[in-house]
Amino acid sequence: MSFSNADTIFALATPPGVSAIAVIRISGVSALRVPHLFGVEASVPRTAKRVFLKDDRGIILDDVMLLGFAAPASATGEDVLEIHCHGSVAVIEDILGVLAKTEGFRPAEAGEFTRRALDNGKMDITAAEGLADLIEAETTLQRRQASAQMTGQLSRPVGFWREEIARLLAHLEALIDFADEELPEALRQEIEADTAKLCAALETALDDQRFGEIIRNGLSVVIAGPVNAGKSTLMNLLAGRNAAIVSDTEGTTRDVIEVRLTLSGIPVRLADTAGFRETADNIEAEGILRAQTEINTADLVLLVIDGSQPGWAETADKMCQEFGSPYLIIASKSDKGLVAADLDEDGYFSADLTQSKTAQKIEAALHSYLAPLNQANQTPIITRARHRDAFAAALVRLQHSQTLSWEGDIALIAEDYRRAASALGRITGHIDVEELLDHIFSRFCIGK
Secondary structure, eight states: OOOOSSSEEEEEOSOSSSEEEEEEEEESTTGGGHHHHTTOOOOOBTOEEEEEEEOTTSOEEEEEEEEEEOTTSSSSSSOEEEEEEEEOHHHHHHHHHHHHTSTTEEEOOTTHHHHHHHHTTSOOHHHHHHHHHHHHOOSHHHHHHHHHHHTTTTHHHHHHHHHHHHHHHHHHHHHHHTTTSOOOHHHHHHHHHHHHHHHHHHHHHHOSTTHHHHHHHOEEEEEEOBTTSSHHHHHHHHHTSOOSOOOSSTTOOOSOEEEEEEETTEEEEEEEOOOBOOOOOHHHHHHHHHHHHHHHHOSEEEEEEETTSTTHHHHHHHHHHTOSSOEEEEEEOGGGOOOOOOSOTTSEEEOOTTSHHHHHHHHHHHHHHHHHHHHOSSOOSOOSHHHHHHHHHHHHHHHHHTTSOTTTOHHHHHHHHHHHHHHHHHHHTSSSOHHHHHHHHTTSOTTO
């Protein structure tokens, strides 16, 4: 992706197709002279004006509203003009056509308006990511988290921690410059105490059960268990439709089947997987391998096991020991009689998968699992894997600095602080961001 601020850019900022109103956004040095391209002499900075746009023959194109924003008091930090026209395909094409053939104007690339806002100091990368998440938000909880990130939920603490590291680094640099001077004990204790506080703050941010990523990406719930336990029946029950084939034949499900739900304001990706058993069938074996992969990356596993069969509890316990994810044990086929089990009563619940009320019972269990995400006093700080990686990298460097000797390794201690600050800087975009920016902004729509 190649961005250039020399041109004036334009794009349709509303969805294509017929609508009552469409908005065309224009940003750049020539944005406020656009009305003259359509035979309009009105000046539009800091105003909203209703005018008739005309083509080069003086024929009226449309009755529109022009909104002008002069730099730097605009969304992009440049001169910006918005044309609010009628959502006619012909009107939109004619207006865009005039702009496209005008020297110095070009269609915007994906995310370029927001990129210019970042380049001009109107936002940082975390705010841009929050804006992208807000555009894609499907639930109130996602919207709330995205809005919080847009308004500094992440950038404020990161900025504070970077400033603290810079302050401590300044002390260290001074000590390096005056290496012959004796290190004041009070200063050493202050640096060590403040470093310990920074480490504790980063550890707290990282110890969040990945709530932010779960809210943003959705909860991954995998239905797993032995063959013919009722996994596909449960899938259909929770989905409210026949998403998976149900059969008494063992090994019917051979691939991962997905449906998407919303529970407690959280998007849920529900996956039905192949049943576990020894098999010589290569296709079924591949399905079992994919099931194991899904389990390894799941946020929660619903282990469905036939509770009417002797030894089901032992089988469930053995399988759960191999899970790396939290799990709920569902003893199915309770209508056939549940074999007594030596399990903690909170470790499982029985279910008759032929009854619609069973779905409510299981959904209630999922609601309990999701409840902490809705009851948090504030939205999570970390919402992406790259944030978590940067926090972890900063923490590792600060912790490493605490293992070094003040007498002989002060330059190495300072280097650890620089690397910690650099790791946090990657979150907000202060350093090493060109490739990262291209990745982020490529996901925006053209008019944003």
